[in-house]
Structure formats: structure tokens, C-alpha cells
Amino acid sequence: MARRAGGRHGYPWRAVGAAVVVLLAMVGSGLIGASLKSAEPVRPPQPLAQAGAGATTSAAPFEDADLDGEDSPPAAGLPRSAPTTISIPRIGVNAEIMRLGTNPDGTVQVPSLDQAWLAGWYEPGPSPGEVGNSVIVGHVDSAAIGPAVFFSLGALQPGDTITVNREDGRPVNFRVDSVTSHPKDAFPTEQVYGPNNRPGLRVVTCGGQFNETTRSYPDNVIVFASLVA
DSSP: OOOOTTGGGOOOHHHHHHHHHIIIIIIOOSSOOOOOSSSSOOOOOOOSEEOOTTOOOSOOOGGGSOOSSTTOOOTTOOOOOOEEEEEEGGGTEEEEEEEEOBOTTSOBOOOOGGGTTOEEEETTSOOTTSSEEEEEEOOSEETTTEEOTTTTGGGOOTTOEEEEEETTSOOEEEEEEEEEEEEGGGOOHHHHHSOOSSEEEEEEEEESSOBTTTTBOSEEEEEEEEEOO
16 A cells, blocks of 8 residues: 655655655765775775665565564554654664755755764654654765764664664664665665555665765665564
8 A cells, every 4th residue: 555655744755765866876965975084994884785776675675574573563653753863782873863854956855964973864754663664864974074973884784773762752672674785876765765554764874885086985775674662
């Protein structure tokens, strides 16, 4: 059943997804990391799973996860509440979350490079814990500060935990299902911003081999995670 990624905001998920593809694959700004100014810059770790252009991602949608055990989330999800912080113990992330919308041209906003230690929640979509896919984005690095908030995102593994705190005081915990890397021109829009009948989390940053010519990363690293009780 087709659902709107934006929930009460009313943005059709297909339109939202198209904007995301434009942002991540074509514009050349935002989540693109800046080259670190050192003789031997440290590069971010990359996930083991690499989806080629035009290939179907190996990341299972949240609804395909095992929902029969004690960690099965409630089908109704939680009431809407904006996220405030995100914690990922394996990679030492404990960051504040800012709200993001869309730019006048329809592309998705991203944190500015001079605030690259912050993560950003795509507010037109579901909040973490609501039914649907909540999307949080962040930079991988910045020339101004070096490694940024999601520098080590590619080092996550299935089973790792992500905790998002919300304005209502309720922390929500997610279990990582998969971590994959996708060329920006093959961004899996439907799996990230598409409909979902249960609460899910998608965390996105840049990845791949930094291109010294274009001063950008060619890929997106995406973490697919599911809510646990």
C-alpha cells in the first residue's frame, strides 16, 4: 500500500525521493565531504557491502526483518516527537540533531559544513519511532574540522545499536540490520524514503574513494536499522 513518507506533512514519498536523488547524486554539495588538508589524510571506513550501479541493494527492507521475537516493535509505532540526539556506541557518536527541510529548489537540506559535528533529521518524514522510515543524515568529514559526525558510519555492523532521544523524553533504540554503500547515481530512494508499515531508521552519509578532482565522494553509506522494544 502506497504511503506518504511525510506523514502529516503530506509530501508524496516519490516526490521526496526524487529530491533526495537530485541532492545526493547530482548537486555536488551538502553531504559531500571536503578533502582534509594533510599530506596523508585519514579516510573513513567503508562498509563491506557495495551495491553497484543499477544493482539491487542487499539491504533488507525493515518489514523483512525478524519481527517474531521479543524485540518486535509495536505495529502502531510511537506518537510523533522530534529527535534531539543520536548515540552510536560502536563508533563513538553522541551528537545533537538539527531539523532539516527542503530547499527552494526542492532538494533536501543538510547541515552546513561549519556545523559538521551535528546530525540532521529530515523533518517532513516520520520521527524516530513513528511508523515509516525516519531519516537522519550527516557529513563524513569537513576541511574545517576534519572527521565529522558520521566519519565512521561505514564501520557499523548488523546487530549494533543506535539510540535516538526525543523531545518527549522517550529514548528509542534501533538495531542495525545492514550497512551498504551505493553510488550516488544509484541511490536506493524507495528503501530509504519509501513507505514502511513499521518504524525504521535510515542513517546516511558520504563514502567511497575521495575524488581529488571533483573534491567529493562518489557514494553514499546507508545504515538500515529497525526499532527494538
